[in-house]
Amino acid sequence: MPEHDADIGDFQGHVPVVRHKLTREQYLYRAGQAVHALYIVDVGFLRMSELADDGREQVIGFRMGGDWIGLESIGLKQHRCDAVALDLSYVWELPIERTLAACAETRALQARLHEALAREIRGDWSWMLALGTLGAENRLAAFLLDLAERRSRLGLVADRLLIPMRRIDIANYLAIKHETVSRALSRLERQGLVAVRGRDVRILDMPGLAREAHATPSEDGGVGRSRGSS
Amino acid sequence: MPEHDADIGDFQGHVPVVRHKLTREQYLYRAGQAVHALYIVDVGFLRMSELADDGREQVIGFRMGGDWIGLESIGLKQHRCDAVALDLSYVWELPIERTLAACAETRALQARLHEALAREIRGDWSWMLALGTLGAENRLAAFLLDLAERRSRLGLVADRLLIPMRRIDIANYLAIKHETVSRALSRLERQGLVAVRGRDVRILDMPGLAREAHATPSEDGGVGRSRGSS
DNA sequence: CGTCGGAATTGATTTCGATCAACGGGTGCG
């Protein structure tokens, strides 16, 4: 039984929920806009990105069915990042004040929200681990594997990815250049792990890909766990 | 007036708080251990790190006075990361169930917790931006600047950093090697931005360092903001 | 007070990914 990150049904009775349609390239919100809602993706694909004042932009993640959007903006007046649809998408909109109030009243909802917030943090940390310790090809493998896993959690086939984002989005997310993404994909294909045709990626060897998603060379990790008391 | 991330006073009346002493190298918790509390640093310095099953380790951040610890573990049975003291430190321990229950009852506490969780996410995202878009030297500058800012928020002098972590910890956090940290520090010193003697770092030119903490070369950002509807 | 070992700095060389460049292919629009 797929454990959804966010089940809109839990909230539907407690807060007025509106379903929004987003077309390709349409922004759910942008940095600078007022914060007035949280969102849960119903169907579709969104890209989250953080931006610096000097123009730098970093893709932080991608959101699909069941994922929360906007949690990072709790407590803020204005959004600090962008959320844009990569595809035709539908999201549930939950007025933020009403939602937080509902969480204060209903213990189960509060737990849901805490869960979602903590899960977001863990996901970010886990990705930071990958970014900090893996090379380009391993990162890409980890990324594909993550997509596959999320698809299967939604009850979809996991070995057939129809990736809605451009190579450049993937590259930015992986903190590498898009040429490197291409090359890494080709290498994975040459190893017989995946079959790539444009945005249609088929995973041929899931365990092999999983192996590739961990450190290939003689990684040491660096920090060195010294003898710790207690 | 310094706006603290977490004010222990808010919780002290509502949950039984215990103050814990941690000596250098002592673990507050380790991956695998049961989750039973949240923590707020009183004084000292802690290092958070995420670890992979294959031994890779990534330093996620450092915690000092007023910072929460353990938020990432909400909803988990067992910790997935390490929290270790770099220095003699004192932390407040808040039993997790009692604390979450208190948040459910008291709106102000709930807001505090949401705030802290969301702030953690924003901090992570902001650091991901730095990791993804800055070179080694710029990252280091950003790191020093962040330490300085946090010190000043605690009411301490900001331009004198007595860094309790080893180069290797910094390196891991910055996702570079410790030799590179050394070289980058030396370069910053040669530019007259900082004075370094071991772990005693003096910031000589704050604005200059801030300039260094942004992209030096002709960064483009990559993703390319296309014409967005709405 | 000396020495021992981990931490830090600096140098030489290698390597991985970035950059520069060229080209193929699909798609939307005139």
Next chain:
DNA sequence: CGCACCCGTTGATCGAAATCAATTCCGACG
């Protein structure tokens, strides 16, 4: 229908950081 533009792939070269290596610094402890 065909052109133009963007996306993606691949090749050649460059460069920043990793790796390998040698010292120096410094604190702990006998």
